[in-house]
Amino acid sequence: MISRKTRLAALAGAITLLAAACGGTDQPQNTFDPQGVEARELDNLITPVFVVAGFVFLLVNLLIVYVVMKYRRRSDDEIPKQVHGNAKLELGWTIAPAAILAVIGVFTLGTLAEIHADPGPEALEVEVIGHQWWWEYRYPDQGIVTANELHIPVGRTVSIDLKAADVVHSFWPPKLSGKVDAIPGRTNFMTVEATEPGIYYGQCAEFCGFSHANMLLRVVAHEPADFDAWVRANTTPPVDTTTLTGDAADGASLFRTKGCASCHVVEGYAAGEFGPNLTHLQQRETFAGAMFELNERNLRRWLRDPPGEKPGSLMPDLELTEDEITSLIAYLNTLQ
Numbered sequence: 465m466i467s468r469k470t471r472l473a474a475l476a477g478a479i480t481l482l483a484a485a486c487g488g489t490d491q492p493q494n495t496f497d498p499q500g501v502e503a504r505e506l507d508n509l510i511t512p513v514f515v516v517a518g519f520v521f522l523l524v525n526l527l528i529v530y531v532v533m534k535y536r537r538r539s540d541d542e543i544p545k546q547v548h549g550n551a552k553l554e555l556g557w558t559i560a561p562a563a564i565l566a567v568i569g570v571f572t573l574g575t576l577a578e579i580h581a582d583p584g585p586e587a588l589e590v591e592v593i594g595h596q597w598w599w600e601y602r603y604p605d606q607g608i609v610t611a612n613e614l615h616i617p618v619g620r621t622v623s624i625d626l627k628a629a630d631v632v633h634s635f636w637p638p639k640l641s642g643k644v645d646a647i648p649g650r651t652n653f654m655t656v657e658a659t660e661p662g663i664y665y666g667q668c669a670e671f672c673g674f675s676h677a678n679m680l681l682r683v684v685a686h687e688p689a690d691f692d693a694w695v696r697a698n699t700t701p702p703v704d705t706t707t708l709t710g711d712a713a714d715g716a717s718l719f720r721t722k723g724c725a726s727c728h729v730v731e732g733y734a735a736g737e738f739g740p741n742l743t744h745l746q747q748r749e750t751f752a753g754a755m756f757e758l759n760e761r762n763l764r765r766w767l768r769d770p771p772g773e774k775p776g777s778l779m780p781d782l783e784l785t786e787d788e789i790t791s792l793i794a795y796l797n798t799l800q
């Protein structure tokens with residue numbers, strides 16, 4: 465038998481560990497460290513509600529302890545006082561929580577209205593599409609289609625139309641906003657506005673299959689001028705494949721013969737719509753659902769065996785030789 469004291473100590477230890485995991489503001493996905501307009505609105509609701517809930521929690525638990533101590537059986541033949549109902553008490557503990565919830569409800573509706581406010585004509589429109597297991601970002605006004613990293617300017621509302629290509633996903637950059645589900649066949653709506661430049665981490669927050677845990681995302685917030693530069697880099701005309709030579713030219717033809725072109729778009733060269741658009745691949749810092757840093761070493765490992773690097777990945781192992789991979793990487797390097 466494990467003694468009662470040991471069990472209590474173990475429980476206390478576990479709770480302390482759990483609580484410690486929530487602390488600190490240096491954690492990249494800490495929802496209690498809001499950095500965006502929407503996240504701050506949510507935080508302004510959550511913090512007071514949490515204080516009230518904490519107070520109720522303490523009160524209820526103190527009362528339980530008090531009642532347990534006061535009315536405990538003191539001897540074997542003692543029968544506690546028998547009571548049946550107490551109208552005053554019962555009314556009290558029905559009305560008090562109802563009143564507290566009503567107040568919280570009013571503030572919740574206010575916050576909902578704030579975060580669902582019409583973003584206005586100045587907003588940047590982005591379509592965010594969840595795929596198993598990566599995020600696609602489309603900027604209809606700029607004509608950009610990219611993946612993994614959502615680039616936005618600071619100080620401007622970003623109006624997001626949220627969709628899903630296959631199953632339900634959930635878009636969640638905790639420091640910028642709450643999570644919103646991406647559901648096949650419908651369009652959900654959310655807004656995001658970063659107040660400081662920086663990289664904000666997030667991830668899919670709705671279990672969506674084998675590599676759900678590897679469906680990461682990044683929101684990169686730029687000063688407006690830097691954002692414009694990013695837009696220019698991602699709208700320059702794509703490489704003219706006919707001008708390539710050597711390994712890059714071999715890679716370009718392998719891109720078609722090995723079937724890459726049936727799953728990936730490279731503007732003007734390949735029109736597959738299944739995987740991420742690769743037209744400006746080199747503008748990204750990460751790939752495969754922001755799981756890997758984009759560099760030659762990681763790309764080589766990826767092309768050797770995608771499901772080996774990312775369990776369940778829907779890009780198959782194409783059994784490429786090392787030489788073919790070298791050529792393909794030379795070609796991918798031209799996708800600036």
Ligand SMILES: [Cu+2]
Nearest residue numbers: 633668672679
């Ligand atoms: Cu997902």
